[in-house]
Amino acid sequence: xxxxxxxxxxxxxxxxxxxxxxxxxxxxxxxxxxxxxxxxxxxxxxxxxxxxxxxxxxxxxxxxxxxxxxxxxxxxxxxxxxxxxxxxxxxxxxxxxxxxxxxxxxxxxxxxxxxxxxxxxxxxxxxxxxxxxxxxxxxxxxxxxxxxxxxxxxxxxxxxxxxxxxxxxxxxxxxxxxxxxxxxxxxxxxxxxxxxxxxxxxxxxxxxxxxxxxxxxxxxxxxxxxxxxxxxxxxxxxxxxxxxxxxxxxxxxxxxxxxxxxxxxxxxxxxxxxxxxxxxxxxxxxxxxxxxxxxxxxxxxxxxxxxxxxxxxxxxxxxxxxxxxxxxxxxxxxxxxxxxxxxxxxxxxxxxxxxxxxxxxxxxxxxxxxxxxxxxx
Numbered sequence: 001x002x003x004x005x006x007x008x009x010x011x012x013x014x015x016x017x018x019x020x021x022x023x024x025x026x027x028x029x030x031x032x033x034x035x036x037x038x039x040x041x042x043x044x045x046x047x048x049x050x051x052x053x054x055x056x057x058x059x060x061x062x063x064x065x066x067x068x069x070x071x072x073x074x075x076x077x078x079x080x081x082x083x084x085x086x087x088x089x090x091x092x093x094x095x096x097x098x099x100x101x102x103x104x105x106x107x108x109x110x111x112x113x114x115x116x117x118x119x120x121x122x123x124x125x126x127x128x129x130x131x132x133x134x135x136x137x138x139x140x141x142x143x144x145x146x147x148x149x150x151x152x153x154x155x156x157x158x159x160x161x162x163x164x165x166x167x168x169x170x171x172x173x174x175x176x177x178x179x180x181x182x183x184x185x186x187x188x189x190x191x192x193x194x195x196x197x198x199x200x201x202x203x204x205x206x207x208x209x210x211x212x213x214x215x216x217x218x219x220x221x222x223x224x225x226x227x228x229x230x231x232x233x234x235x236x237x238x239x240x241x242x243x244x245x246x247x248x249x250x251x252x253x254x255x256x257x258x259x260x261x262x263x264x265x266x267x268x269x270x271x272x273x274x275x276x277x278x279x280x281x282x283x284x285x286x287x288x289x290x291x292x293x294x295x296x297x298x299x300x301x302x303x304x305x306x307x308x309x310x311x312x313x314x315x316x317x318x319x320x321x322x323x324x325x326x327x328x329x330x331x332x333x334x335x336x337x338x339x340x341x342x343x344x345x346x347x348x349x350x351x352x353x354x355x356x357x358x359x360x361x362x363x364x365x366x367x368x369x370x371x372x373x374x375x376x377x
Contacts, residue, residue, distance in 0.1 A: 001029060001337055002027065002028040002029025002030075002330075002334070002337050002338065002339035002340065003028055003029060003334055003337045003339070004025055004028040004029040004030040004169075004172075005029035005030075005337070006029075007025070007029070007030040007031070007078045007079065007172065008030070008031045008033070008076060008077045008078050008079070009022060009025050009026075009030050009031065009032045009033070009077065009078065009079040009080075009081060009168075010033050010035060010070075010073060010074055010077045010079065010080045010081070011032055011033065011034045011035065011054070011080075011081040011082075012034075012035045012080070012081065012082040012083070012084070012089075012094075013034055013035060013036045013037055013040070014082070014083035014084070014111070015083075016083075016127075016152070016156045016157075016160070016161070017083065017111050017155075017156045017157060017160030017161035017164065017188065018081050018082070018083035018111045018161065018164075019034075019050035019051065019161075020050050020156070020157055020160075020161035020162075021081055021109070021111065021160075021161040021162070021164045021165045021168070022034070022050070022054060022081055023049070023050045023051070023052060023053065023054070024161065024162070024165040025079070025165060025168065026052065026053035026054050026342065027052075027053060027330035027331075027339040027340070027341060028330065028339045029337065029339060030079075031055070032053065032054040032055065033054070033055045033056070033057060033073065033077075033351070033355055034051070034054050034055065034056045034057070034348075035057060035059055035061075035070060035073075036056050036057065036058045036059070036348040036349060037058065037059075037060075037061065038058045038059055038060040038349075038372070038373075038374065038375050040058065040348045040349075041058035041348050041349035041375035041376070041377045042347060042348060042349065042375070042377045043347070043348045043377075044345060044346065044347040044348065044350075045345060046322075046323050046324065046325050046344050046345055047325050048345045049325070049327045049328075049345075051345035051346070052322065052327070052341050052342075052343070052344055052345055053341050053342040053343060054345070054346070055346065055350075055351035055354070055355060056346050056347070056348050056349055056350050056351050056352075056377070057073075057349060057351060057352045057355045057356075057374065058348055058349030058352060058374060058375040058376075058377055059373065059374050060372060060373055060374070061092055061094075063373050064093075065368070065371070065373050066373050066374075067092065067093045067094065069356075069361070069368070069373070069374070070094060071098070071099065071102050072102075072359050072361065073355065073359055074099050074102060074103055074106065075102045075103050075359075076103075076358075076359060077103065077106065078105070078106070078107060078172065078175075079106070079107045079108075079109060079168055079171075079172075080099060080106060080107070080108050080109065081109045081111065081164070081168075082094075082108075082109070082110060082111070083110075083111040083112065084112075085112065085121075085122055085124075086110075086112065086115075086116045086117070086121050086122060087122075096108040096183050100181060103181065104179075104180065104181055105175055105179060105180070105181045106181040107168055107171040107172065107175060107181050107182060107184065108181065108182070108183045108184065109164050109167065109168050109184045109186060110183065110184060110185055110186060111160060111161070111164050111186050112185075112186070112187055112188070113125045113126070113127075113129065113130045113155070113160075113187065113188045113189065114130070114187055114188075114189055115185055115187030115189060115190060116185045116187075117185075126152070126155075127149075127152035127154070127155035127156045127160075127188065128149050128152075128155070130155040130159070130187075130188040130189050130192060131150075131154045131155045131159070131188075131192045132147075133189055134189055134192045134193040134196060135193070135196055135199070135200070136150075136154050136155075136192045136193075136195065136196050137149065137150075137154075138212070139196070139199060139212060139218060140212070140218070141212050141213070142212060142213045142219065143211060143212045143213040143214065147212065154192050154195060155188040155191070155192050156188065158191065158192070158195055159188050159189075159190070159191025159192035159193075159194065159195050160186065160188040160191055162191075163186055163190075163191035163194065164184065164186040164191075167184045167186055168184065171184060199217075202215075216240070220265070220268055221240075221268055221272075222268050222271040222272040222274075222275050223237060223238075223239040223240065223245055223248060223262065224237065224238050224239070224240060225237060225272070226301055227275060227276060227279035228276070228279065228280060229279055229280065229282060229283050229284040229286075229287060230280055230281060230282055230283045230286075231283040231284055231285075233283070233284035233300070233301070234284065234300075234301035235279065235284055235287050235288075235291070235298065235299070235300050235301060236298065236299050236300070236301050237296070237297065237298060238297035238298075239296055239297050239298075240297070241297075242262070243295060244295050244296055244297045245262050247294055247295045247296050248291075248296050248297075248298075251290050251291055251294065251296060252275070252278055254274065254275075254278060258271070258274070259271060284300050284301075287300075288300055307319070308326055317329055320341065322341055322343075322344050323344040325344070329341075347377045348377055349374075349375045349376050349377030350376070350377045352365070352374055352375065352376045352377065353365050353376055356368075356374075
């Protein structure tokens with residue numbers, strides 16, 4: 001019974017940020033119905049985590065009868081999520097104006113890389129391309145190597161799906177006040193630029209160098225970064241504030257006089273080399289025993305498997321096991337209306353009959369199946 005209980009979301013099948021957005025909304029209590037392509041009916045993957053907690057109806061979008069059927073479904077919905085290139089949904093007869101005719105309160109969320117307009121809006125692309133245009137990619141990595149792609153976290157999931165989920169929640173508040181639906185143009189270029197707000201603020205203030213590994217938070221500072229240990233594992237240090245830095249120096253047992261000028265950037269390369277040698281003297285576990293439990297801002301760098309089994313994550317149940325698949329639990333946490341994973345991913349088309357029954361079309365199921373307009377998977 002999460003905070004979005006009672007909200008109905010229609011998600012058009014896609015990859016990456018759109019389904020991730022839908023997963024967030026489903027975790028928070030929304031009923032999320034995925035419009036899957038009829039050719040995928042019957043397919044199922046319990047490791048497709050972004051499909052958890054959702055229902056599925058398989059429809060042939062190329063047939064006119066399907067369009068009318070989808071409009072009947074959308075008529076009772078609060079939100080639509082789609083991730084096709086600009087203009088594609090309109091060509092199918094499934095654009096915002098088509099749906100607003102049957103549902104004026106609808107929130108129509110559009111998830112793209114470049115946005116609905118702009119000189120690149122119709123071009124193909126992926127996460128790495130979108131964050132390349134916003135300064136995010138050029139800021140990550142070491143100065144003597146190519147920029148390092150931060151997985152597809154910044155464009156797809158942070159600047160894409162997460163921003164769209166936030167936009168949908170905001171639009172739900174607004175429609176409750178005005179009664180009017182609206183379109184959300186969620187572009188990964190916009191979202192990844194938004195995530196760089198602090199860095200652009202620092203740059204404008206003259207305290208951020210526009211070169212990799214030259215700043216406080218990009219690996220240049222000796223007190224903010226990762227160090228390899230004796231066992232070839234790594235630890236992370238984030239001792240920015242003076243009191244944390246002082247504790248770091250104390251626990252490292254290095255010369256305080258050498259390390260006294262923390263913010264003297266000219267000394268950072270030299271001090272970093274000293275710490276690289278120092279951390280290689282002990283294993284990661286030994287450093288954990290020395291650093292943990294104190295005001296250092298320290299954590300071991302864990303692999304996926306190690307993260308699942310780490311004590312703090314187990315204490316908070318950060319990861320849960322659903323149908324044999326270990327995965328991140330819903331977030332954030334609510335005191336009165338906690339989110340939950342309703343069920344593992346279903347077979348594509350599994351809920352077709354149930355969904356059509358909910359709009360009074362159950363008596364047409366057999367006819368629609370025989371006409372290959374829908375499939376029950």
